[in-house]
Amino acid sequence: MNVRRLASWLTVVAVVLAPGAAVAADPIVVSIWGGNWKDTVEKIVAKPFTAKTGIPVEFEVGGTLDRLAKARVSKAAPLVDVTFTTTHVGRLYISDGLYQKLDMAKVPNAKELAKEAFRSDSHIGVWAYVYTIAYRPDLIQGEITKWADLWDPKFKGKIGLPDFDPSHIITISALLEGGDEVNWQKGQERLKRLKPNVAAFYSTDARSQDLLKTGEAPVEVMLSINGFHLMDQGVKVKLVNPTDKPGIVGIDTMGIMAGTKKADAAHQFVNFALGKDIQEQLVAAFKAGPTNLGAKVPDDLRGQPGVFTSPQEWKERAYIMNDEVRAKNLAPWKEWFNANIVAR
Amino acid sequence: MFGVALTALLQQSLLEFVPGSLRTGGLTDANFRAVLAPQYLRYIWETILLSVATTVLTLVAAYPVAYALARARSARVRSLLLVLTLAPFFTGAIVRTYAWMLVLGNSFVRWPVKLLFEPSGVLIGLVHFSMPTMILILAAAISHIDPRYERAAASLGARPARVFWRVTLPLSMPGVASGCLVVLAWTFSAFPTPELLGGGRVKMVANVVKDLALDSFNWPGSAAFAAVALAVTLAVLAVMSRGLARLER
Numbered sequence: 001m002n003v004r005r006l007a008s009w010l011t012v013v014a015v016v017l018a019p020g021a022a023v024a025a026d027p028i029v030v031s032i033w034g035g036n037w038k039d040t041v042e043k044i045v046a047k048p049f050t051a052k053t054g055i056p057v058e059f060e061v062g063g064t065l066d067r068l069a070k071a072r073v074s075k076a077a078p079l080v081d082v083t084f085t086t087t088h089v090g091r092l093y094i095s096d097g098l099y100q101k102l103d104m105a106k107v108p109n110a111k112e113l114a115k116e117a118f119r120s121d122s123h124i125g126v127w128a129y130v131y132t133i134a135y136r137p138d139l140i141q142g143e144i145t146k147w148a149d150l151w152d153p154k155f156k157g158k159i160g161l162p163d164f165d166p167s168h169i170i171t172i173s174a175l176l177e178g179g180d181e182v183n184w185q186k187g188q189e190r191l192k193r194l195k196p197n198v199a200a201f202y203s204t205d206a207r208s209q210d211l212l213k214t215g216e217a218p219v220e221v222m223l224s225i226n227g228f229h230l231m232d233q234g235v236k237v238k239l240v241n242p243t244d245k246p247g248i249v250g251i252d253t254m255g256i257m258a259g260t261k262k263a264d265a266a267h268q269f270v271n272f273a274l275g276k277d278i279q280e281q282l283v284a285a286f287k288a289g290p291t292n293l294g295a296k297v298p299d300d301l302r303g304q305p306g307v308f309t310s311p312q313e314w315k316e317r318a319y320i321m322n323d324e325v326r327a328k329n330l331a332p333w334k335e336w337f338n339a340n341i342v343a344r
Numbered sequence: 345m346f347g348v349a350l351t352a353l354l355q356q357s358l359l360e361f362v363p364g365s366l367r368t369g370g371l372t373d374a375n376f377r378a379v380l381a382p383q384y385l386r387y388i389w390e391t392i393l394l395s396v397a398t399t400v401l402t403l404v405a406a407y408p409v410a411y412a413l414a415r416a417r418s419a420r421v422r423s424l425l426l427v428l429t430l431a432p433f434f435t436g437a438i439v440r441t442y443a444w445m446l447v448l449g450n451s452f453v454r455w456p457v458k459l460l461f462e463p464s465g466v467l468i469g470l471v472h473f474s475m476p477t478m479i480l481i482l483a484a485a486i487s488h489i490d491p492r493y494e495r496a497a498a499s500l501g502a503r504p505a506r507v508f509w510r511v512t513l514p515l516s517m518p519g520v521a522s523g524c525l526v527v528l529a530w531t532f533s534a535f536p537t538p539e540l541l542g543g544g545r546v547k548m549v550a551n552v553v554k555d556l557a558l559d560s561f562n563w564p565g566s567a568a569f570a571a572v573a574l575a576v577t578l579a580v581l582a583v584m585s586r587g588l589a590r591l592e593r
Contacts, residue, residue: 065558072366092561095365163544164559200461201544203559214451216460216543328364331560338555339383344545 027056028265031071031080034061036229041084041273044281049272055265064089071098071257078257081266087251090123091327099123099255106267109274109292116251116314117291119323123255126273127282128289129306130247130318131168133240134227139218146244147172150219151190155197160208160217163201166337167326168248169194169221171319175245181321181329188340195341212237223250224306228287239305246319247305251291283307357567368564375568384552384569388576391548394463394538395531395580398470399524402478405471406523410482411512415491429479437473441540444469448541461543469537474530478523485519486512521588528584532577549573 030046032038038061046057060067060080068089070079075098083093093099099122104110110117110124117125135144140158144150150159161169173187173194174180199217202208205226211217212227213235224247227239241247254273256266272278279295282288289307290297301307308314357376360369378384413425432440446452448459448468459465489512497507513520535550542551553573556566 063558065561068366091364092366096367164555199543203539203544207540210445214446214449216449324364327561331361331363331562331565334555334560335383338547342544342547343383343386 025054025056026262026265027058028082028262028269029058029060029080030082030084030269031060031062031067032084033063037084040282040285044285045269045273045278048278049269052272053265053268055268057269068092072096076259078259081257081260081262082269083255083257084126084252085123085255087119087123087125087253088321088323088326088330090119090253090255091323093255094120094122095327098258100258100260100263102256102270103263103267106264107271107274109271109276112276112292112294113274114291114293114308114311114314116249116318116320119251119253123253124270124274125251125253125291127279127286128249128251128291128308128318129224129286130249131162131221132224132227132242132247132305134212134220134222134224134230134237135240136212136215136218136236137238138236139215144219144238144240145242146240147242148176148244150197150221151194153197155219157197157199158217158219159194159197160200160202160211160220160222161198161341162203162208162221163337163342164203165330166333166341167321167330170333170337171248171321172221172245175319181325184329184333188336192340198341201342224304225286225288227305241303241305241317246317249306249318249320251320353567353571356564357571359564361562361564366561366563375564376572378565379569379572384572387547387552388549388573390463390546391532391573392576392580394467394470394546394548395528397467398474398531399528401467401471402474402527403482403520403524406475406478406482409475410479410519411486413479413483414486429476432472432476437536438540440473441469441536444472444541460541461545463542463546466538466541466546466548469541470531470534473534473537474527478527481523481526482516482519485516485522489515517588517591521585521591524588525581525585529577529581532573532580549577 030041032041038059042057042059050056062070064085067083067085071083071093075096085093090099101121102124107124113125116128119125133144133147133150141154167181170184170187170191171181173191174184175187177186177190179186200211202211205223208220208222209226209230212220212222212230224239227237230237254270256263256270260266274292276292276294279290279292283290283295283297283301287301287304287307293310297307297309302309308318358371358373360372361375362369409425409429413422413429416422416425445460448455448465457464459468493511493515494507497511498504502510533550534548535554538546538548538551547555553566553570556562556569
């Protein structure tokens with residue numbers, strides 16, 4: 001074989017193998033909720049991440065608890081590398097030893113984050129929202145401006161509440177009576193008085209949106225992101241920045257699985273998702289609050305429920321429950337709520 | 345496999361629940377004491393009531409259709425009935441239940457009484473869900489009855505109603521028994537219908553198991569409740585099957 005022929009062969013081999021080499025990097029697997037959550041994170045975070053680093057990203061989608069259950073049974077050899085979940089469920093991952101400690105030296109973008117984003121050594125906030133009041137102005141009379149308005153008798157049989165996690169309304173009731181999530185018993189009697197106003201309880205985001213959309217529950221304690229989503233669909237919905245007590249903040253977080261063999265790539269992914277540019281796109285897509293304080297928020301979103309752009313706003317417009325108290329109290333809260341509020 | 349799953353369930357039910365953690369503690373009977381409280385027993389009682397009501401109403405509604413399916417002279421009518429009976433099987437339980445939400449809610453119809461998120465609405469959904477199976481089981485049983493028995497009774501002067509009560513119904517009792525047991529058993533474990541049509545206000549056993557496991561993260565409590573519910577289900581089925589066997593005789 002002469003040199004020219006050998007060179008031709010080598011060129012062919014190189015051309016054939018080159019694209020393969022580019023995608024041959026070991027993919028990282030990201031666990032997240034399905035639907036819009038996965039689609040948005042794939043488009044805004046995963047694809048640019050792969051373009052930048054060459055590391056492909058695969059997804060494992062499912063409900064919060066399905067994914068937690070899977071993580072538990074595959075603890076010895078984790079099937080995923082990065083997990084998105086709510087902050088208090090993140091506590092359960094930690095308590096079960098499913099997360100590893102984050103190496104903050106590998107997450108330089110964390111320096112730009114609001115302090116509220118640091119939920120623990122092992123999980124970090126990626127976006128925020130609030131549980132607040134959403135209502136259909138075309139189906140009810142008057143305006144709702146504060147949490148206490150929910151107790152108005154004119155809303156008899158009109159309110160929808162989440163029953164999968166009653167911590168928000170329990171905490172609000174306690175706050176209105178001078179308590180908080182630790183002294184939640186202070187709000188029990190007030191919450192019992194809300195019972196006649198409840199039309200239905202919901203256990204999924206989809207159901208909460210259905211209830212408001214169909215008018216079965218024209219007033220709801222709702223995730224701000226879902227309220228914005230309904231507005232985008234043309235449903236007449238008003239989201240309230242309550243004047244008496246703040247909305248109850250939820251922070252979705254990322255954690256890196258203990259035992260992953262791709263910890264470096266996972267840290268790169270986490271860092272990438274916290275970057276200013278990516279956070280700006282996530283804010284625009286979800287209409288959620290950025291955890292990166294450097295991220296620019298569109299004018300029409302500034303001041304909206306769940307969107308905080310400065311330490312001052314985080315302090316004044318957000319009420320963040322203690323994650324550990326919330327995780328520990330969830331069972332007794334749920335039991336009390338079912339017995340006293342849900343029961344007919 | 346069932347034995348392994350049952351053993352795992354019982355094992356989990358005897359472990360201590362640690363709030364705020366997925367780890368479990370040592371052996372305890374606290375989970376059973378907790379789920380045997382009136383708050384939880386009420387859900388089991390309501391599930392029994394809904395299941396029995398569903399079974400009875402489904403039987404009453406399905407019998408005439410099954411009779412027509414088995415006895416219609418026209419092959420075209422039989423085919424039409426069969427297609428109408430089988431049609432719901434081609435849509436999933438979730439789709440059917442969402443359709444009922446639209447029907448029972450206020451979107452299209454103004455009902456004089458509230459149906460959605462009430463036991464009555466759940467009952468309607470459960471009956472509709474159970475109808476096709478009951479119809480097929482009853483139709484199979486009725487088609488095995490020799491029509492000459494009915495004709496003989498009629499020729500001896502029995503009116504149609506008497507023929508039905510004294511001949512057709514007794515001879516179809518094996519089908520009635522099978523249909524009732526099947527409908528009762530699966531209604532007892534119904535999940536999507538009460539979950540969606542109950543709006544959180546009407547909960548059956550499976551909804552409470554899910555609440556405890558997936559919302560409260562109380563897996564030992566959920567396992568204990570599931571074990572108690574399983575025992576109650578078996579007891580109810582045993583009582584019912586004994587009663588139906590007596591009727592068959």
